[in-house]
């Protein structure tokens with residue numbers, strides 16, 4: 001008591017509406033500014049960067065402004081012999097970028113342009129003896145990778161190919177903590193990003209009954225700070241990306257109404273840059289494509305901008321209509 | 334996917350002081366034809382970013398493509414890491430080179446320690462360190478090292494993960510509770526430290542022994558009294574008692590009621606008392622006004638924790654539905 005809460009304050013002049021066209025311009029110009037230091041610095045995650053931009057543009061109903069053919073060509077050219085995708089041409093294959101690549105191709109309805117069996121082989125080959133997944137051949141275990149694996153396979157309609165799905169489930173469940181949350185490995189501290197991955201995993205595999213929805217829901221809504229923004233862990237600052245992970249998790253376990261959506265909307269809107277477009281992690285910070293997608297997706301989940309933003313799927317962070325087209329319906333409580 | 338950047342710092346800072354010679358101007362590299370970055374879906378345009386960055390990565394692409402295993406390639410990965418420590422392909426390549434060239438791994442430990450000091454929130458650097466510890470089978474410096482990182486940021490998720498892996502793999506539990514205690518004295522709101530206490534307990538004594546549970550409940554209560562609004566200490570208390578009756582735990586209800594009468598209105602206190610009432614209601618041996626008292630606390634919470642009023646309304650509604658007389662719900 002008496003200790004100031006770690007939070008931000010929203011200025012009265014903070015943006016209160018969505019700068020729709022500025023965001024469209026921001027994303028289109030970001031992907032054409034090859035001479036930016038920032039752009040070059042992010043080559044190691046290019047595939048995900050493209051997914052952030054494409055998913056955001058599709059949610060805004062402006063996907064036609066992106067160069068579909070070139071994007072598909074690039075994506076396809078990042079696939080390796082083993083079936084996995086690298087972040088960019090010549091980069092090693094990794095599960096994170098494999099999911100991003102599949103998400104891009106799914107959005108463009110272009111999954112027939114790659115060897116799907118090879119992708120399935122790559123992803124399933126990453127499962128370990130204990131049910132966990134590693135991200136690549138170097139063997140880092142992380143619940144993010146459990147999610148990436150089943151999300152990728154689900155979009156390919158090949159979830160049945162997981163070598164041992166029951167063990168995969170038990171591994172994720174073993175990462176559940178006493179506060180209802182999940183961490184990166186068994187015993188690791190609960191963390192909103194990992195919770196999103198674990199809840200997403202359980203949703204994709206239809207196992208949400210393992211979640212203690214009331215306890216986890218309370219922990220998640222405790223993440224909301226007086227500014228309206230959500231943080232990722234206790235005593236951390238609010239952030240647009242954590243807001244998305246908390247919000248999406250709450251949506252999946254059907255507890256989204258437990259937070260103050262008006263206040264969260266105000267926080268997300270305040271993170272826009274009214275000159276350049278795009279969203280930052282917090283009001284006044286530099287915008288980037290990552291937080292821009294999560295700002296837009298967050299507003300979509302909150303449902304109060306449905307005239308300009310398409311409904312987003314909380315598990316895949318892609319427009320709902322794409323998942324309907326593919327025929328993928330992850331579990332929602 | 335959406336989680337690449339979970340708790341990672343974006344990129345790294347370019348160090349202008351590195352007035353090193355370009356690779357393209359070094360005679361020992363003139364057998365290599367550099368490979369420029371493939372710019373993906375859009376036509377290549379003028380590259381105006383740091384010339385040094387371009388130089389290093391063009392040569393890196395070339396040696397990667399040729400799969401060269403040489404000392405100069407190993408040096409080149411150092412330069413590449415300096416420019417962008419988050420590039421996972423560089424780290425992969427570096428490990429291949431370390432093995433192929435049978436390098437001194439102690440030297441590599443010193444190197445990665447420095448890099449982690451500069452990029453403590455980067456996934457790749459910690460993974461690299463773990464690989465080296467595994468190769469050396471020597472954890473002797475790991476606790477000290479993670480402590481030095483946690484000294485600067487006591488909630489660094491990567492440092493805690495690494496530390497947990499070391500403790501568990503090499504069974505180094507002995508001094509860990511003392512360390513956690515020290516951190517909690519410095520900052521009793523450190524959720525990572527509370528989690529670590531739970532981690533140590535569940536990996537050593539467990540929570541089945543009465544005396545252990547007694548001690549941990551007392552421990553949590555002591556910290557709760559210092560800061561009743563601290564989510565983490567309450568959370569730990571619930572964790573310790575997860576498999577027990579909280580309503581019959583000696584002295585617990587009294588402690589909570591004392592705090593309440595001292596005018597503490599922490600949502601965590603009120604919520605804990607509600608849970609005790611709920612347990613009493615489930616046991617069917619309770620004073621008649623138990624439900625009323627519980628719902629009255631919900632009303633207080635709706636006031637004092639208005640941002641979560643929907644949650645407290647839900648708690649109130651479900652208590653009433655489950656335990657209210659017919660018609661009351």
Ligand SMILES: [Zn+2]
Nearest residue numbers: 239241242281
């Ligand atoms: Zn963020």
